[in-house]
Amino acid sequence: MNQSRTNQKDAYALILEAIDVGVYKPGDRLVESDLAERFGVSRTPIREALQRLETQSLLERDGRSLIVASLDHNQMAELYVVRRELEGLAARLAAKHANSEEIQVLKHMVHADDALVDQPNELAKANRRFHEQIHLASHNRYLVQQLNLVHRTMALMATTSLAAEGRGKIAQAEHKKIVDAIEQRDGDAASQALKDHISVAFVTRLQREAGDRIKP
Known part of the structure; x- marks a missing residue:
């Protein structure tokens, strides 16, 4: 597995775990630069991880921003x-x-x-x-x-x-x-x-x- 794929997997897992343990709650806005700094990962794998989470309906759009989705x-x-x-x-x-x-x-x-x-x-x-x-x-x-x-x-x-x-x-x-x-x-x-x-x-x-x- 190349480094790019490793970083992408790590970024996805890190963000998902942060949502799971309540660091980011439903309605919280996720910003690429903030996430990259928090997890020590470059912005490209962070962006790819956010896209994956959006595809899985764990994140949703609020205007141009991505926020943690909520369940009705x-x-x-x-x-x-x-x-x-x-x-x-x-x-x-x-x-x-x-x-x-x-x-x-x-x-x-x-x-x-x-x-x-x-x-x-x-x-x-x-x-x-x-x-x-x-x-x-x-x-x-x-x-x-x-x-x-x-x-x-x-x-x-x-x-x-x-x-x-x-x-x-x-x-x-x-x-x-x-x-x-x-x-x-x-x-x-x-x-x-x-x-x-x-x-x-x-x-x-x-x-x-x-x-x-x-x-x-």
Whole structure:
């Protein structure tokens, strides 16, 4: 791979991660020169990365400027429907195809993440790693590609549902239930447990948004 392609890939990954962790939030304007300075990358790969992110609908035009896109209520609902089904399929396939080492990794993640239940931002990062591990354990490259797209779009949500009071502890219990089903090779139970997990997260997010709307 030549240096230009390496820089382009790095620039894309750096900007995407910054959006994912909330450095840049929906509505924030992204400026080539500022990004190049922040990440120590030349403006050409930054420009190419911005074009790629715009093509993926993670950025949108506001006049001549590019801003981080936002999701309206209907887009968010549609995204959760797709995520629920794809994640459920990943869990079902993981129950069938995951090797013992992958299952041990999932169990270790759940145990380690218990220490983060009162740290929503750190738990959100751990949550993404947990779900990505299930995706990989499905051993289906095409499903992983689609889930990567879904999770990139999830970055457009400004807050994590794990910030809701008590949600971290509940989510961890849900993760344990998912892993237990995968370990028992029960595809139906694993799929349903993960679908239920996504549904609860969606309800939690809707409740938080409804509460924000009625604040004075």
